[in-house]
Amino acid sequence: MGRGIGPIRHEAAGGVDPQRLVKGFVFRLIPPRPDFAFTMTDAERSTMLEHMAYWTRLAEEGQVLAFGPVNDPSGPYGIGIVLADDPGTAELIRDADPAMASSHGFRTEIAPMLGVVTPNGRFDSR
Template sequence: MKYYLCKFLPPRADFLASMTPTEGDLMKRHGAFLNDLLDQGLVVAHGPVDDPAGGWGMSLYRIGDDQEIETLTSQDPMVVAGGARYEILPMRHLRARG
């Protein structure tokens, strides 16, 4: 297994407060995308982070050795639309309840 902390970086620091209706729809699809990965067991946890410097999202991935994190994150609707990107940080291990 491989483990990653993925930092979801929106297109601008005030994104959560200033998103357009189109961006709001993309964010709903982004949430559904991550929930689907959660249901598949590929994401362990995910959610928004209220950083005073600008909000961002966090997701913890636990994926198989034959899977590539870049392939998964590149399928995020916000990334596909060109509105966001991920900072991917490998983890040595991940212990989770459940």
């Protein structure tokens, strides 16, 4: 008790350098209006399908640990947990998202995680 947690390094096996530090980031995709999930236009739905394909590809590549819509009573939004080497890389992921490149008025909040634990290992926050 009282012992601080030191740096957590990636501990996955299989040829991955255990000293490589990876940061986790939480992405929150905020739609242009609170009822967006229920009132999408055809153009917005098309953009969301592109957005889903983009995030699915990132998940298949191992950059995204999880993503999906959150049914918050105050209004649904999207959430994603991303592994990136630095905030700049996280911002590049955001900027390439079809939802963010669209003219529909989405916003994204990105916050660094203090640490990330997955079935494949633990990742440092620094």
